[in-house]
Amino acid sequence: MNNIENTLFNGELGIIALQSCKELGEKINYHIKEKRNEEKSYLIETEDIRFSNGEGKVKLGDSIRGKDVYILCDVGNYSIQYKMFGFMNHMGPDEHFQDIKRTISAIRGKASRITVIMPLLYASRQHRRKGRESLDCAMALQELERLGVHEIITFDAHDPNVQNAITLTSFENLYPTFDIVKSFITNEEELEINKDKLIVISPDTGAMDRAIYYSSVLGVDVGLFYKRRDHSTIVNGKNPIVEHEYMGRDVSGCDVLIVDDMIASGESVFDIAIELKKRNVKNVYVAATFAFFTEGIEKFQKFYNEGIIKRVYSTNLTYIPQHVREAEWFREVDMSFFISTILNKLNYDQSIASYLDATNVIKELLNKE
Template structure:
């Protein structure tokens, strides 16, 4: 590819951001050596969202970075209104970059008279005008099928596993805090060349779980506990306590999305956990920032930037994980 064609592609690529995680968007642009798109996203006096794109996007390949993290409804509304704005401004293609996909817990009807919000949000994003979606570590992989547009599902596994490689030893084991994370834990087990264990967890309420038993040997082992997100911290703390009771030594936690709602930070601070490794898919809360001695943030900007460029050039995204 000659230099002129590369320059034309870059000029045709535009990245914008709402208010949800503008710092991550700026890091992505820095990695790609391009400027973050100029847009105003504010509020009218009554709280309604006021938005204007301050540059020409006609015929452009636009990527909009906006995780639907807390405040979820505000950030979701910004996302939908921004997509509509870009569509009406004649952007050639709009990719919604959702480092964190909110409303993902309800991905099926597990009891009567409940919504499937993961599907509803997928419909809203599609109907607002998005042409494709780029996301990271969905809470349930099947959510990809809820969209009628292409979805590129990235994994934070390469970023987190690279950090944990420094801990490699014969006394190290990777643990999943519930059976739903077995596939993810197996990836780490294979990559790091270590054994794995499973903590049996049963959800008994929206914010409450019960730990049953541990499958696998953690006695006198250092543990890497892997999950896709940490919300209230209850499951992680319970699992850490059980692992300690089973003889585990140092416990490290790796999670993609640091939601940290409610009293999560206080729970995690008091738990027998040595270090919590998360990514910057969503910004840390002020409480979490104060716990910098235990919480470490790794940036996912390069992974997202590389994926954006591959999508822009119509190249394979899955090859990032080979």
């Protein structure tokens, strides 16, 4: 370690990986130990206790006095179960967020600094009002600020402008672009990255900035699918899509990469993939920061078998079932090394500015290829 790293500006590092984020937390801990060439674990033992009536509490097993504490929580991990009144319940985002607050309460002001890492930002799809409705994401951020959290770290927020809800707490919105691009070009050996062979597609107008960024760093063109919705009807909380209309250059004979922040049911991806195949594209790839598969993976498997979708790339920033990880059409992008680098830098009070823009490292990667 250099002289700067020998000085702990923010206190001894402590990582609290809640039950929803155990696997990712262990990987991050492993990478930090390697970076620092140390054997000791930085993970703080925690116990998530559930009572038979559904109430819960978080209990810390180690002292956190004076430590620089990082709380890791995956609010999208629906695999965590507990028994309530004899029934097995799956934890939802509200319960995971409550566990973050319970953890802060258990710390009782003894830590030198508290940082909350929610890779999937809680209630991020409720980022702005369009009438008489709640604004959960903003309320949650303000609640964490009032509880004394010094910094909130998330990835690819649905609308980064939600950070304007808090004024005294640092909010870092990071992106997995480099790791996704690296995995994409490493796994797809037959891929030709040039304007004649590859085009990046935005699935809607809201994802256009992301698509433009991907296309610019890859040096290819960009296209857009516009969603025409039926605004007279609401289904599952949103207006149903009537039709996808394409705007962009001819895609015949090209590989296409559809990029978005999240895949929920996947219906938009399916509709777009079908439309692209009608236009004689070669292969359809999909890249998303978060893959929920809210209606299962059967249709993804079907579209892969029929040659409509070639591959889906997504990160381990939120829960992905093991059978999905092992599917031929899916590639998981591991973000643990990146997060460990961020934590290591912040603990030593060093700048992470160079990690906020992946343009240069992506270009270096493409030049090596």
